[in-house]
Amino acid sequence: GHQVETGLGSAHGKAILLGEHSVVYGAPAIVLPLLDLQATASIRRARRGFITSDLYTGPLAAAPKHMDPVLTALRVSAEQLDVRGDRVELTLRSTIPFERGLGSSAATSAAVVRAVANLAGVRLDAAQAHALVQEAEHVAHGTSSGLDAHAVQSMTPLRFQQGKPTTVKVADKFTFVIADTGTSGSTAAAVDGVAMLRDIQPRVVDRVVEDLANLTDDVVYALGLGDPIRVGQSMHEAHSLLAYLGVSSPALDAVVAAALEAGAYGAKLTGSGLGGCVLAVVPDQEQAGDVAAAMTAVGATRTWTTTLVPNDFDL
Numbered sequence: 001g002h003q004v005e006t007g008l009g010s011a012h013g014k015a016i017l018l019g020e021h022s023v024v025y026g027a028p029a030i031v032l033p034l035l036d037l038q039a040t041a042s043i044r045r046a047r048r049g050f051i052t053s054d055l056y057t058g059p060l061a062a063a064p065k066h067m068d069p070v071l072t073a074l075r076v077s078a079e080q081l082d083v084r085g086d087r088v089e090l091t092l093r094s095t096i097p098f099e100r101g102l103g104s105s106a107a108t109s110a111a112v113v114r115a116v117a118n119l120a121g122v123r124l125d126a127a128q129a130h131a132l133v134q135e136a137e138h139v140a141h142g143t144s145s146g147l148d149a150h151a152v153q154s155m156t157p158l159r160f161q162q163g164k165p166t167t168v169k170v171a172d173k174f175t176f177v178i179a180d181t182g183t184s185g186s187t188a189a190a191v192d193g194v195a196m197l198r199d200i201q202p203r204v205v206d207r208v209v210e211d212l213a214n215l216t217d218d219v220v221y222a223l224g225l226g227d228p229i230r231v232g233q234s235m236h237e238a239h240s241l242l243a244y245l246g247v248s249s250p251a252l253d254a255v256v257a258a259a260l261e262a263g264a265y266g267a268k269l270t271g272s273g274l275g276g277c278v279l280a281v282v283p284d285q286e287q288a289g290d291v292a293a294a295m296t297a298v299g300a301t302r303t304w305t306t307t308l309v310p311n312d313f314d315l
């Protein structure tokens with residue numbers, strides 16, 4: 001390989017289209033790539049370790065706890081690729097909001113892994129890159145279903161079950177709007193809440209998990225048909241089931257209702273819930289503006305529009 005002065009890497013955000021929480025109990029989930037939300041890393045050899053980012057700027061050795069995923073990504077990839085990881089200047093940029101379920105942590109880790117590989121002149125294949133990002137995610141977040149590490153490096157939607165990703169066929173253009181409620185829910189609290197409910201009412205929760213699994217596969221099918229109305233219906237039902245599991249919030253419910261009122265085919269919370277973001281599927285780009293405005297009017301702090309392009313010709 002060819003060593004360079006400055007190693008560059010990037011990865012994108014992700015949103016769970018369907019299957020959050022049920023994926024923890026073995027059901028499938030679908031993740032969408034958010035190609036317009038990007039994390040980038042640049043890295044050069046230096047006498048002292050230093051990091052520049054929106055969340056922390058200072059010596060590597062003094063970085064606070066919330067930088068753990070990044071530092072772990074740097075350490076494991078530097079070890080593997082024979083770079084002195086403690087003697088680099090690392091600069092991070094990201095347009096993915098932090099702690100909103102949009103993959104900010106995994107995307108930043110993936111950008112760092114790729115930047116280190118680029119600096120070392122090594123071409124990582126997808127499996128090697130994924131293993132390094134997943135290790136960083138695991139160290140930083142403990143238990144994690146591992147879907148983020150795949151999603152932030154995939155250009156197509158993925159169906160994900162028991163650790164295994166498969167590409168989802170998309171037969172037509174789909175337009176989605178994402179809205180941030182402006183608050184971050186704790187993933188651990190949301191996952192624990194569902195586990196506690198399952199202790200009390202195992203049959204009810206298992207039935208909900210099964211219903212979410214069926215809705216997820218119905219969405220896989222509808223993407224393959226190019227049917228956004230059907231995608232929206234399943235999303236709508238999924239939001240009710242997630243609310244039943246106790247992971248929605250008044251703010252999430254209000255943003256979902258506003259999206260439907262403004263013409264979305266369907267909307268639901270995305271990610272662990274109790275805060276974070278709403279994902280809506282809309283008829284087209286023009287309607288996306290109306291839906292985003294309606295979501296903002298009931299309190300959403302930011303919105304993004306993203307389109308999914310057909311990929312059935314390369315499958």
Ligand code: PMV
Pocket residue numbers: 016019020021022023024100101102103143144145146147187190191270271272273
């Ligand atoms: O909020 P996010 O995007 O990190 O998603 C959490 C998804 C859960 O299913 C709730 C937990 C998991 O590890 O899969």
